Amino acid sequence: MIKRIKKINYTSWLFILPAILVIVSLLLYPVLSSVVYSFTSKHLTRPVSTFVGLQNYKKILADEQFYKAFFMSIKWTVASIGGQVILGFILAMLLNSIKIGKKMFRVLLIVPWAFPVVVIAVIWKFLLNGVYGFIPTMLVNLGLTDTLPQFLSSGTLVFPTILFVNLWFGTPMIMVNILSALQTIPEEQYEAAKMDGASTWQTFVSVTIPHISKVVGLLVILRTIWVFTNFDMVYLLTGGGPANVTMTLPIYAYKMGWGLKLLGKSSAITIIMLIFLLIVCSIYFYYSDKKEKENV
Amino acid sequence: MRKKLSVRTIIKYLTLILASIVAVFPLLWIILSAFKGPGEINQYPTNILPKQWTFDNFRYVLSELNFGNYIVNSLVIALATTFVAVTISALAAYGVVRFFPRVGKALTRLLITTYMFPPILLAIPYSVIIGALGLVNTRIGLIIVYLSFSVPYAVWLLVGFFETVPLGIEEAARIDGANKLQVFIQVVLPIVAPGIVATAIYTFINAWNEFLYSLILINSTEKMTIAVALRALENQEILDWGQMMAASSLVVLPSVIFFVFIQNKISSGLAEGATK
Structure with a gap:
């Protein structure tokens, strides 16, 4: 064991000080302010606000719209992540198994990942x-429907439609990361399994699965956080409509x-969101740590 | 056996081709539509390729709709964010890897925790703080706010790159009498330069693409970023899709082009971070 008697080294601290400042002043302090605001009557334009205790929370928890938005957020997150992982997985396996054109397909398939959300919304609304959208008119021309489908303004079609857009956008990131993980699996392990007579x-x-589960697990948690907290995608596609059916918690807030x-x-709404995420992630890390300890 | 295998291969390739078409089609559609004239774009049935290629949409968007100005706004903001964020993050990532290695795991947790802060949550105190500082409608206000998401992400990526630097090289330099900062700048940075470039480009893309904070903190038409300007254009009463597509091309093309160059590095960085 190396003795840890060292002088406090100030120059070492200088390296990380600016980043600590950023995290404290731009992340921790604002979150604490938000907690404080959530107990006040803070108004966007009025300068004075008063302490109202749990009033805001009580009102929100009594608002039917809050539960609808919460449910919508969960449905949106689970369906998006589930779909992205399944599709990403299939595409990664396909890419990993082909010999010619791997690089080309990879580049083509990741294009949606780089799209700004604003442009995603604009182009899909156009299509x-x-x-006169290309897709509805094509469906009519092919004789698949008689009337032009109203993908973004029909209450029943809107959810599958925005889900499709989010799968289009989010699958590439999952695919590429699963592909990277697949490529780290040693070839011998496959051969050994084959020798043992294991089926595909x-x-x-x-x-x-065991080899990529760690990467996929972390990826799923990061993307879950992203989708759950993301405001832009649904807001820009539907504004939460029609008739609030696609209103997620960030849009509600x-x-x-x-x-x-x-x-x-x-603020109270966003704090509830944060608490919910902290609980979900703590459960995830509790189990992943436990699993890690068992494996060691 | 051989035959069965080749049928399988064909199905694989067909699936990949279909998926690639779905992935790339919107980008192609944006670019092709941007070159269509007003008569052609709303034609039914639509041509895929423009019959007559025209630059009118781009000309109009850049000069009449002031998108030249918005590009400059976004460019300045994204470049400044990138420079500041990568400088801060490179120092921090190196500091953690070299001087505080035991912090490593806790750091990952801290970064994931900050990632949990919903942008919409942060937007509220930001609008209050930036308002109190008198920085509403300024580039500097937006640059400060953008550090909130770019620094944690850049640190995350850079830690992975710095961990590949062998300690021996640095020790040799230390023996030669260089101090920590000199070692960092003269020895370490050149080794991780490709990683830093990839991180910088990724930071740039994220700042260039950002929407929510820019929507909330900028309300003068002059100061809008390109993403918000595009949204504003969409909300206009008379919507011209040709112009919309020209404006969209200007927003999306820089992101896609840069991204294609760095995608390899970014994804392996994340995967490596996860396996620690």
């Missing part, structure tokens, strides 16, 4: 436009804060 499925379960100008209530 799906209910009057058995090899998949006993060699492939945005409308409360910037539409109704009630920043205190809006």
